[in-house]
Amino acid sequence: MSKTKTKKLGLEQLQRIIDLCSSVEERGLDPFLVDVDDIIKIVKEFFPFWEKPEELCLDAEAINRLASVIKLQGEWVRHRSTSLYTDPFLLGEKIQKLDNESLVEIFLKVWRPIVELEQISPHSFLEAVKYWSQLLPLEERWRMPEVSEFEAGAVSRSDLIKERFLDEKTFAERLEALWEELKNRVGKDEKMLYWDFIGAETFEETMWRAYFTSFLVTYGYASLEIYPFENKVYIKPNEKPVPLSKKRNVVSVPFSISFEEWKKWRQQRGD
Amino acid sequence: MASAKRGLSKKAYYSRKVKRAAHLLFFRRHRKPGVKGWELRKKLGADYPKVLKLLDNYLARLDLKVNVVFEEGEQVQGEPIEKMKPEQLDKARFYITLRGDLTPTEAKMMGWRIDDIAGLAITISYIISRKGKVERKEVEKILKEKLPGWRAEANIDRYIRAGYITQDEKGFLYLDWRTKAEINQKTLVDLILGKEASPQSAD
Numbered sequence: 001m002s003k004t005k006t007k008k009l010g011l012e013q014l015q016r017i018i019d020l021c022s023s024v025e026e027r028g029l030d031p032f033l034v035d036v037d038d039i040i041k042i043v044k045e046f047f048p049f050w051e052k053p054e055e056l057c058l059d060a061e062a063i064n065r066l067a068s069v070i071k072l073q074g075e076w077v078r079h080r081s082t083s084l085y086t087d088p089f090l091l092g093e094k095i096q097k098l099d100n101e102s103l104v105e106i107f108l109k110v111w112r113p114i115v116e117l118e119q120i121s122p123h124s125f126l127e128a129v130k131y132w133s134q135l136l137p138l139e140e141r142w143r144m145p146e147v148s149e150f151e152a153g154a155v156s157r158s159d160l161i162k163e164r165f166l167d168e169k170t171f172a173e174r175l176e177a178l179w180e181e182l183k184n185r186v187g188k189d190e191k192m193l194y195w196d197f198i199g200a201e202t203f204e205e206t207m208w209r210a211y212f213t214s215f216l217v218t219y220g221y222a223s224l225e226i227y228p229f230e231n232k233v234y235i236k237p238n239e240k241p242v243p244l245s246k247k248r249n250v251v252s253v254p255f256s257i258s259f260e261e262w263k264k265w266r267q268q269r270g271d
Numbered sequence: 272m273a274s275a276k277r278g279l280s281k282k283a284y285y286s287r288k289v290k291r292a293a294h295l296l297f298f299r300r301h302r303k304p305g306v307k308g309w310e311l312r313k314k315l316g317a318d319y320p321k322v323l324k325l326l327d328n329y330l331a332r333l334d335l336k337v338n339v340v341f342e343e344g345e346q347v348q349g350e351p352i353e354k355m356k357p358e359q360l361d362k363a364r365f366y367i368t369l370r371g372d373l374t375p376t377e378a379k380m381m382g383w384r385i386d387d388i389a390g391l392a393i394t395i396s397y398i399i400s401r402k403g404k405v406e407r408k409e410v411e412k413i414l415k416e417k418l419p420g421w422r423a424e425a426n427i428d429r430y431i432r433a434g435y436i437t438q439d440e441k442g443f444l445y446l447d448w449r450t451k452a453e454i455n456q457k458t459l460v461d462l463i464l465g466k467e468a469s470p471q472s473a474d
Contacts, residue, residue: 026441027406028401028404028405028406028443075402076402087400088397088400088401090464091396091397091400091460091463091464092397092400092413094463094464095393095396095397095413095463096413096416098463100385100386100389100417101375101385101389103388103389103392103393103463104375104378104385104388104389104392105375106392106459106462106463107388107389107391107392107459108372108373108374108375108378108388109372109458109462110454110455110456110458110459110462111369111373111378111388111453111454112336112338112368112369112370112453112454112455113368113369113373113381113453114304114305114338114366114367114368114449114452114453115297115335115366115367115368115369116297116298116299116304116367117297117298117299
């Protein structure tokens with residue numbers, strides 16, 4: 001048989017296996033209808049012919065479906081070995097032969113309905129009344145906000161910057177500027193204390209500097225040196241940005257920048 | 272516990288705890304009735320199995336009992352609550368259920384017609400016999416042999432709403448939390464298999 005014909009036959013066989021396993025799985029048929037050994041033999045026989053991704057996918061799908069059937073077979077054996085196993089046909093026969101009264105009589109012997117109450121307590125009643133009295137009428141809650149009409153006009157870029165809708169510099173420009181500043185401020189040690197670098201006259205400016213500094217470090221413009229025993233953190237500018245992918249041990253270091261810490265830093269500086 | 276009992280006698284301490292346990296178990300607090308073990312431990316303290324045992328003893332006089340259903344849906348039969356493992360109990364759900372049997376008249380007073388109960392018995396036992404999973408149309412077919420078509424379908428929907436069975440998107444029925452809490456599945460199947468058909472109804 002030519003290779004093409006064998007491949008075609010093999011693909012048909014795989015599709016048939018998938019369909020059989022799916023029907024067993026979905027329709028709750030006896031999983032032992034599937035002869036696992038036989039299927040594995042077929043899958044093995046045709047496996048050397050598969051070259052294209054879609055052929056290999058079909059092969060994988062067949063194995064996956066077969067695994068599900070094997071799982072069902074395991075469950076079936078487990079269920080049969082439990083005390084709950086009953087032959088469904090025998091039970092079906094019994095159910096058909098019993099009249100409703102007998103079935104009810106049986107059921108009432110094993111039925112222990114849950115006892116539960118739904119009752120409002122005086123406390124929850126008072127809470128509900130309090131809530132109701134404080135609740136605004138729907139008319140007020142759903143009232144649309146009053147809006148007045150304005151004529152559309154043009155806004156200049158400088159106005160947008162003034163209103164803080166736009167930033168004066170781009171993000172990249174800010175990072176570059178901060179990097180240059182760091183390079184200029186470090187002394188012969190080529191590093192400086194982290195807090196001395198991010199600290200500014202106002203807390204708001206300090207937060208901004210800490211925010212951009214985090215990107216300086218992340219993007220490889222600078223690196224941190226941490227001395228936990230001395231409780232000191234230094235920042236060191238890199239000559240060229242070093243991408244994260246080229247660094248070996250990359251760790252995230254969280255810094256807490258609180259108003260109290262900023263005040264403490266200012267006091268230490270003697271401001 | 273010793274410090275909690277300092278100002279109270281042991282009897283008063285447990286009497287207060289038993290009342291609190293009854294409130295927790297009788298009044299529905301969540302979407303489903305019953306209370307989880309960890310919740311009882313939080314509200315009643317580490318000795319909650321003892322409190323539940325006392326409540327169970329008290330409820331026995333009223334033909335009620337504290338029922339324990341484990342996470343896997345297995346009902347606890349016979350074993351005393353206080354002898355079970357704490358980690359097992361924390362994950363279990365506790366309910367107050369009837370201790371003895373209901374009479375058909377009492378069941379009717381609960382809003383269940385005799386047909387509805389018979390249908391429920393058939394549905395549950397059929398699902399058990401099919402390893403806990405069966406197509407809805409199969410159950411409908413069995414029910415329709417003895418009930419009008421519309422009633423069979425409406426009954427299945429009612430059992431689903433009540434939490435006895437559940438249905439997946441493919442139309443398969445499974446046993447749900449209420450069956451696990453209220454019905455001794457093994458006894459039900461054994462009783463059906465052991466029951467002789469009445470001469471009038473037998474083929």
